[in-house]
Amino acid sequence: MQYEGIVYRPPSEARSLILQLTIGCARNTCTFCSMYKAKQFRIRDLAEVTADLEACARLYRDRVRRLFLADGDAMIVKTRDLLYIIHRAFFLFPLLERVSVYAAPKDVLAKTDEELKALREAGLTMAYMGLESGDDEVLKRVRKGADSAQIIEAGRRLEAAGIAVSITAISGLGGCERMEEHAIHTADVISAIKPSYASLLTLMVEEEVPMAKEIREGRFTLLSPKQIMEETRLFLTRIDSEGTVFRSNHASNYVILAGVFNRDIPDMIRRIDRAAALSEYRPESWRGL
Numbered sequence: 001m002q003y004e005g006i007v008y009r010p011p012s013e014a015r016s017l018i019l020q021l022t023i024g025c026a027r028n029t030c031t032f033c034s035m036y037k038a039k040q041f042r043i044r045d046l047a048e049v050t051a052d053l054e055a056c057a058r059l060y061r062d063r064v065r066r067l068f069l070a071d072g073d074a075m076i077v078k079t080r081d082l083l084y085i086i087h088r089a090f091f092l093f094p095l096l097e098r099v100s101v102y103a104a105p106k107d108v109l110a111k112t113d114e115e116l117k118a119l120r121e122a123g124l125t126m127a128y129m130g131l132e133s134g135d136d137e138v139l140k141r142v143r144k145g146a147d148s149a150q151i152i153e154a155g156r157r158l159e160a161a162g163i164a165v166s167i168t169a170i171s172g173l174g175g176c177e178r179m180e181e182h183a184i185h186t187a188d189v190i191s192a193i194k195p196s197y198a199s200l201l202t203l204m205v206e207e208e209v210p211m212a213k214e215i216r217e218g219r220f221t222l223l224s225p226k227q228i229m230e231e232t233r234l235f236l237t238r239i240d241s242e243g244t245v246f247r248s249n250h251a252s253n254y255v256i257l258a259g260v261f262n263r264d265i266p267d268m269i270r271r272i273d274r275a276a277a278l279s280e281y282r283p284e285s286w287r288g289l
């Protein structure tokens with residue numbers, strides 16, 4: 001298997017075989033993200049990807065149960081080629097159970113409902129989609145390249161096709177400037193999609209990203225741990241997404257939360273209030289991306 005550059009995957013894909021269908025992110029504009037800044041985007045040659053899969057099958061034929069398609073937005077690949085790779089993977093790995101992918105909203109919208117259904121029938125069971133924020137002003141400021149209406153439509157269409165959506169938002173992404181709007185509109189977008197899974201990371205800004213310059217110039221103000229938890233509390237009081245499995249247990253988070261919406265919201269709010277009363281936040285030195 002050939003890998004190019006640093007390869008990222010969601011935490012829940014730790015036991016998956018990772019296959020790069022693309023290199024980098026086709027947009028690569030988000031002001032807070034450093035993941036693919038060192039890579040020039042391209043779609044890999046299908047023959048090269050197939051050769052990687054075949055080489056891997058010679059070694060791990062009976063050990064691969066999950067396959068994750070990277071890099072940043074493998075849904076940009078033509079449906080015909082995605083179907084070919086997924087079928088080939090199920091043929092080469094007889095114990096394969098599921099295939100998942102990072103999906104940018106606009107790449108989902110570029111596919112028809114029939115294409116999404118065909119991908120699901122072939123074995124694509126999960127798509128990880130970055131919402132980042134439900135607030136259009138924040139999405140514009142961070143140069144996400146999609147607005148809340150597009151993200152809602154993409155999420156709903158994936159779920160309607162039977163592809164479980166795992167959606168991620170970033171606590172603190174509105175800064176102090178749009179803390180409330182970020183919390184409320186993020187909750188509203190998730191409530192409108194009702195994804196299978198939702199999670200919150202917490203903003204961490206690396207030195208080389210454009211947002212770091214905004215902070216230095218006073219155009220963006222980071223939230224304190226206490227404010228992050230106030231924002232999360234507001235988000236939880238607003239959300240209505242029955243049955244969505246929720247996690248806020250990433251290394252970047254100040255307080256670990258986990259539960260199922262709407263059932264476990266009161267418990268999670270109690271956990272936040274307890275942490276706030278005792279100032280029990282993960283120390284900065286323990287946080288990581």
Ligand code: SF4
Pocket residue numbers: 025026027028029030033034035036072104130144
């Ligand atoms: S956040 Fe996602 S869409 Fe934005 S630059 Fe990073 S990988 Fe690309």
